[in-house]
Amino acid sequence: MSENTFLLDGEAIPFVPGQTVMQAAKAAGKYIPHLCWHPEFKPHGSCKLCTVKANGRFVSSCTMEAAAGVTIENRTPELDDKRRTLLQLLFVEGNHFCPSCEKSGNCLLQATAYDLGMMSPHFDHFFPDRPVDASHPDILLDFNRCILCSLCVQASEQADKKNVFVMGGRGMRGRRIIINSESGKLGDTDFAASDRAASICPVGVILKKRVGFAVPIGERKYDQAPASVVEVTK
Amino acid sequence: MAFELETASHPETLKRVAIEPVSRVEGHGKVTLLLDDDNKVHQVRLHIVEFRGFERFIQGRPYWEVPVMVQRLCGICPVSHHLAASKAMDMILGAKLTPTAEKLRRLMHYGQILQSHALHFFHLSSPDLLFGFGSDMATRNIVGVAAAVPEVAKKGVLLRKYGQEIIRLTAGKRVHGTGAVPGGVNKSLSVEERDLLLKDIYQMVAWSREAVGIIKGLFEKNLAEYNAFGRFDAHSMGLVRADGAMDLYHGGLRARDKSGEIIFDHFDYGHYWEKISEDVKPWSYMKFPFMKHLGPDEGWYRVGPLTRVANCDFIPTPLADHERKEFLAYDAGRPAGATLGYHWARMIEMLHAAESIKDLLHDEDILGTDLMAKGERQERGVGVIEAPRGTLIHHYRVNEDDLVIRANLIVSTTHNNQAMNESIRQVARQYFDGREVTEGLLNHIEVAIRCFDPCLSCATHALGQMPLEVTLEDAAGNTIDSLYKDAHGVSRGK
Ligand code: SF4
Ligand code: FES
Numbered sequence: 001m002s003e004n005t006f007l008l009d010g011e012a013i014p015f016v017p018g019q020t021v022m023q024a025a026k027a028a029g030k031y032i033p034h035l036c037w038h039p040e041f042k043p044h045g046s047c048k049l050c051t052v053k054a055n056g057r058f059v060s061s062c063t064m065e066a067a068a069g070v071t072i073e074n075r076t077p078e079l080d081d082k083r084r085t086l087l088q089l090l091f092v093e094g095n096h097f098c099p100s101c102e103k104s105g106n107c108l109l110q111a112t113a114y115d116l117g118m119m120s121p122h123f124d125h126f127f128p129d130r131p132v133d134a135s136h137p138d139i140l141l142d143f144n145r146c147i148l149c150s151l152c153v154q155a156s157e158q159a160d161k162k163n164v165f166v167m168g169g170r171g172m173r174g175r176r177i178i179i180n181s182e183s184g185k186l187g188d189t190d191f192a193a194s195d196r197a198a199s200i201c202p203v204g205v206i207l208k209k210r211v212g213f214a215v216p217i218g219e220r221k222y223d224q225a226p227a228s229v230v231e232v233t234k
Numbered sequence: 235m236a237f238e239l240e241t242a243s244h245p246e247t248l249k250r251v252a253i254e255p256v257s258r259v260e261g262h263g264k265v266t267l268l269l270d271d272d273n274k275v276h277q278v279r280l281h282i283v284e285f286r287g288f289e290r291f292i293q294g295r296p297y298w299e300v301p302v303m304v305q306r307l308c309g310i311c312p313v314s315h316h317l318a319a320s321k322a323m324d325m326i327l328g329a330k331l332t333p334t335a336e337k338l339r340r341l342m343h344y345g346q347i348l349q350s351h352a353l354h355f356f357h358l359s360s361p362d363l364l365f366g367f368g369s370d371m372a373t374r375n376i377v378g379v380a381a382a383v384p385e386v387a388k389k390g391v392l393l394r395k396y397g398q399e400i401i402r403l404t405a406g407k408r409v410h411g412t413g414a415v416p417g418g419v420n421k422s423l424s425v426e427e428r429d430l431l432l433k434d435i436y437q438m439v440a441w442s443r444e445a446v447g448i449i450k451g452l453f454e455k456n457l458a459e460y461n462a463f464g465r466f467d468a469h470s471m472g473l474v475r476a477d478g479a480m481d482l483y484h485g486g487l488r489a490r491d492k493s494g495e496i497i498f499d500h501f502d503y504g505h506y507w508e509k510i511s512e513d514v515k516p517w518s519y520m521k522f523p524f525m526k527h528l529g530p531d532e533g534w535y536r537v538g539p540l541t542r543v544a545n546c547d548f549i550p551t552p553l554a555d556h557e558r559k560e561f562l563a564y565d566a567g568r569p570a571g572a573t574l575g576y577h578w579a580r581m582i583e584m585l586h587a588a589e590s591i592k593d594l595l596h597d598e599d600i601l602g603t604d605l606m607a608k609g610e611r612q613e614r615g616v617g618v619i620e621a622p623r624g625t626l627i628h629h630y631r632v633n634e635d636d637l638v639i640r641a642n643l644i645v646s647t648t649h650n651n652q653a654m655n656e657s658i659r660q661v662a663r664q665y666f667d668g669r670e671v672t673e674g675l676l677n678h679i680e681v682a683i684r685c686f687d688p689c690l691s692c693a694t695h696a697l698g699q700m701p702l703e704v705t706l707e708d709a710a711g712n713t714i715d716s717l718y719k720d721a722h723g724v725s726r727g728k
Contacts, residue, residue, distance in 0.1 A: 099410050100303035132294055134635035140296055209636055212298045214606075216406040216413065216421045 006070040015066035022050055022062040025074070031228040032074055033083050033112055035090075035202060036149035037062040039234075041158060044150050047090075049083050049112070080116055087113045091121045093172070095130060095144035096203075102212030103204030105220030109147060110203075111227035128173065135187030138209055145204045146177055152197045152206060153177070159196035164189045177205075265679055267662055278659045280651075280683070289641040297323055297615075297632045298416050300641075304628070305410045307645070313346035313401055314621035316414055317483075318628040321617030323416035325504065326632050328609025334602030335418035340483045341594045342404035342413060343619065347482060347587040348438070349397025350622035351539075351580050354684075355445065356390025359577055362681045363452050368674040386448065389441045393584070396438050400591065403427045418606035428595060435592045439553070442585040446557050449578045453564070462664075464573035464657040464682040467492040468534070469525065470541035471649070473620050476500065478547030480554075480586065482620040488545055489525060489535065497525065503618040506627060512644070520651050523644060534652035537624030538686060539579035544570040549582070551589035557582045573657050576685040621646050623687050650686050657682045 005012040006021070008030055015024035020043060025032050036047040043062040050061045053073040061072070073079060090109060098104050133141040152165040164186070168178040181188040192198070198206060217223070222230060266279050288307055292300055301319040305312035317339060324331060331339070361374040364383065373381070380387035398408050403423060405411025413419050423431075453460050469492055473485035486500035487509065501509055512521040513530040524533030535541075544562065549555040561578055562570055594600055617628040624646030631640040647654075658679055665678045 099306065100299060102299060102302075132296075132637065134296065134637045140636070142296075209296070210298055210416075212296070213302060213412045213415045214420055217411065218406050219421075 004066075004068055006066055006068065006072055008072045009074050009076075013066075017066075019066050020062060021052065021054070021059075021064045021066050021072060024066045025061065026232050029232050030074070031232050032061050033080075033116060033227075034062060034231070035108060035112065035147060036151065038151050038154075038200065038202075040196075041151065041154045044154065047086070047147065047149060049086055051082065052079065084113075084116050084118045085122075087116065087118050088120075088122045090147050091118075092123045092125045093128070094146060095125075095127065101145070101204050102207065103145070105217055105223050106215075107204055107222070108202035108227065108231075109145075111222035111230070114222070115227040126173075130176075133179065133186050134209075135183075135185040136189075136191060136209075137187070138193040139186060139191065139198055140207045140209050141179075141186055142205055142207065143177065147203055148175060148177070149202060151200045151202065155197035155200040156191075156195065162190060162195065162197075164191045164195075164197060265658060267666065278655070278662045280655045280658055289643060292630075292638050292641040295638055296636050297326055297630065297638055298636075300630065300638060301414055301416070302410070302412050304643075307643075311346060311350050311622050312410060313342060313405065314619055314626050315628070316405070316411070317343055317346075318617040318619045318621070318626045319630075320414035320416060321484075321619060322615035322628045322630050323617070324418075324607075325615035325617065326612050326630065327417045327607075328612050329417040329607040330609060331418055332602070332604045332607050333599045334422055334604050335607065337594055337597060337599045338404055338419045338422055339414055341423075341591060341600060342401060343483050344587040344590045344594070345397045345400025345404065347397070347622055348442075348584055348591065349394045349401065351584040351587070352390055352393035352397060352445075354622065355449070355577060355580055355584070356387065356394070359681075359684050360386065360390065360448075362677070362684070363449070363577065367677050367681050389444065393438060393441055393445070396434055397587075400431060403431065415606075417608055420605065422602055422605060423600050425601060428601060431591075432595050435588070435595055439585070439588045439592055442581070442588040443553060443557075446578070446581040446585055449581050450560070453574070453578060460574045461572045463678075464660045464664075464685070465571060466573070466653075466656045466660055467571060468536040468653055468656070469497065469528075470545055471525075471535045471537055472542045472545050472625055473503070473618060474500070474546050475550075479550040480542060480546035480548070480583075481550075482542070482583070482587075484619075487618075487625075490541075490545060494544075503627070504616045506616060506618065506629075510644075512648075520648055521644075522651050523649055524652075535649070536653040537646055537649040538576060539583050539622075539624075540570065540573075540576045541624075542620060543579040543582055549586050551586050551593070553589055554582050554586035557585060573660075573682060573685045623647065624649050647687050654683060654686050657685070 004017065005014050006024070007013070008025055008028075011030070013024050013028045013030065019027075022032055022034065022037055022043070023039075026039070032050050032052065034047070034050040036044050037050060043060075045060045045063040048060060051058050052061045053059075053076075054064060054070050061074070087109070091113070096109070098107075098110055101107070104110060130143040130146070132143070148167070150167055153167055156162045156164040163180050166178045166180050167175070169175045178184065179186050179189060193208060198208070200206070224230075268278070288304075292303065295303065301316050301323060304315040304319045307315045320339070356379070357376045360379055361376065364379060364386075365374050372378075376387060376390075379390075401411065402408040404419075405413035406421060413421060469489060471487060471489040473481060474488045475481035475485045487503050487506065488499045488501075489497040489509070491497050498509060509526055510523050511526045511530075512523045514521055522530065522534060524530045525535060526533065543549070543558050549558050561575075561582060613631055613633075615630050615632065619626050625644075626646055627642075627644040629642040630638050633639050661678050661682045662675075665675050
């Protein structure tokens with residue numbers, strides 16, 4: 001084994017020092033399921049879907065720095081099984097009605113669930129009471145579908161320098177995205193449809209108004225290829 | 235006298251016959267017959283559980299999501315809701331559709347009419363009609379039809395499949411597609427898709443013609459019985475095109491009274507509430523619409539294939555129009571009033587749908603690229619369409635933030651609520667012997683309901699036979715007799 005490689009499911013993966021396991025795997029075309037990780041932003045490590053076993057210990061691959069000689073298990077039945085459970089929990093914690101959701105086919109949560117073979121939500125639905133914020137002229141927020149990945153927070157802060165979205169509240173039911181304006185409404189911020197944060201949401205919360213079904217079902221991102229392919233080529 | 239059997243004067247002295255649910259009707263319905271001490275039918279009511287909760291579900295949702303969401307309302311005709319909502323949202327956008335968009339929507343709608351009418355007639359109703367209303371229930375189903383007359387069953391299945399194929403190609407998916415969007419459509423047909431459909435359309439037209447022949451033949455054979463079965467007079471209402479032609483996708487409202495005289499014509503459905511109101515009755519979840527100027531007692535009306543074929547001045551496709559004339563001429567115009575005439579009219583409409591599909595497939599516009607239109611934004615949108623079972627009204631108010639703040643839907647089953655009750659009352663008068671809950675009575679009631687509607691609750695249910703229970707109770711609520719029926723057979727309780 002050459003110096004800067006680690007073993008991912010038995011295959012040697014090269015890395016550049018400083019790269020995370022996730023980054024190196026992606027560069028090598030290897031899919032590690034993930035939701036809160038995005039190549040443009042600092043890893044946040046909140047969804048835990050990218051959990052792998054490094055030398056037998058559970059770690060988040062999006063935050064773990066790659067190190068030479070480490071043996072990593074990724075797509076094992078054990079880990080995928082745990083990932084399915086995490087996905088099921090996410091589905092029941094929010095209100096996800098894929099058949100009428102305009103993000104269907106473009107949604108990373110849905111695509112990942114398909115890819116990992118999640119057949120049913122399994123757990124009882126929480127049916128939480130979550131707000132819809134339509135106050136902005138060009139953008140709709142439907143928090144029913146928020147998975148708290150915090151990518152909007154990072155995009156607004158780091159790319160747009162605006163801090164429109166803030167993670168707030170506590171606990172499983174209390175934790176939520178808060179809009180940084182006096183009224184708490186998006187319409188009262190300087191948010192713009194051209195902001196990076198306007199197109200970052202992996203699910204169907206932050207949406208461009210009035211065009212939801214302009215692209216037909218069947219012609220959407222994950223209709224062309226499964227998440228495991230799209231996510232390593234994008 | 236119309237409501238003679240609806241409310242008995244002393245219900246406490248009456249016995250109750252409950253039939254629940256009605257088999258092979260995809261939904262949830264319950265019929266109660268209340269008897270007096272002489273075992274005469276004194277009160278007949280059809281209870282339908284309507285999913286009104288849906289309207290609240292839509293409130294607070296963005297308007298562009300509604301055409302997709304409302305498809306959950308019905309397992310058989312999701313496309314009708316998809317299109318009615320899209321039409322309402324066109325009005326919200328102030329959009330006049332491009333020719334390509336309108337023709338593709340029409341194609342989708344005729345595909346829907348074709349598949350729904352084929353299902354309604356071949357799968358759900360032909361067993362009763364071919365084998366007799368009281369025949370052995372073990373074979374009185376589509377499997378029995380396939381065994382006895384395999385050609386008929388096969389054509390029914392393939393007609394439905396063809397309609398579903400049109401839906402798949404125009405809506406993007408076979409069920410719950412997204413083809414129609416506010417202001418237009420999101421895809422047109424490719425040349426390959428068009429050619430695929432063209433390949434079989436002539437066969438579909440021919441088979442639809444044969445289907446008209448089947449029901450016409452049945453009428454000829456059983457004329458007296460068919461004409462009398464569940465028969466009643468009623469006003470009627472539906473859309474017609476500006477020139478009086480049948481138009482199932484768009485038009486103005488035309489109503490005729492019992493004798494066929496026009497009550498109103500080409501009325502702009504954007505103000506339907508000026509003509510129609512909905513009555514509430516304590517014993518039913520479902521509302522009773524009526525024409526305002528006549529009031530709730532006199533103003534109820536009938537919608538659907540029977541009234542549409544009789545209501546229009548002509549059908550704009552030649553084969554179907556020929557059949558329409560025969561239908562109306564038959565027995566001095568009387569089949570237009572016979573409840574079983576619904577099936578005949580349904581098959582004429584299926585033929586019209588097949589012919590219309592054929593014409594549209596020869597129109598280059600369906601391959602066009604000009605899909606979307608825009609206009610001046612409105613606050614209120616009304617979309618009306620002639621769905622397979624009758625007039626369907628979607629009415630929304632959308633606020634300046636683009637969220638729906640009010641929704642009112644009147645589905646075909648609701649329009650026909652009083653009419654179905656009326657028809658069952660006639661059947662009960664004709665077929666209840668006052669002593670026993672017979673399978674024959676059940677079947678006759680089901681046959682009457684199925685003339686109008688195979689999906690009472692507009693909810694999604696699996697096709698096929700549903701369990702059926704008939705209970706005879708005395709005034710104190712004691713069960714005297716009960717009959718249970720499901721796919722395995724009939725069993726009598728105590
Ligand atoms: S709104 Fe979208 S991007 Fe923001 S936290 Fe929720 S899911 Fe993530
Ligand atoms: S992708 Fe690593 S924790 Fe979410």
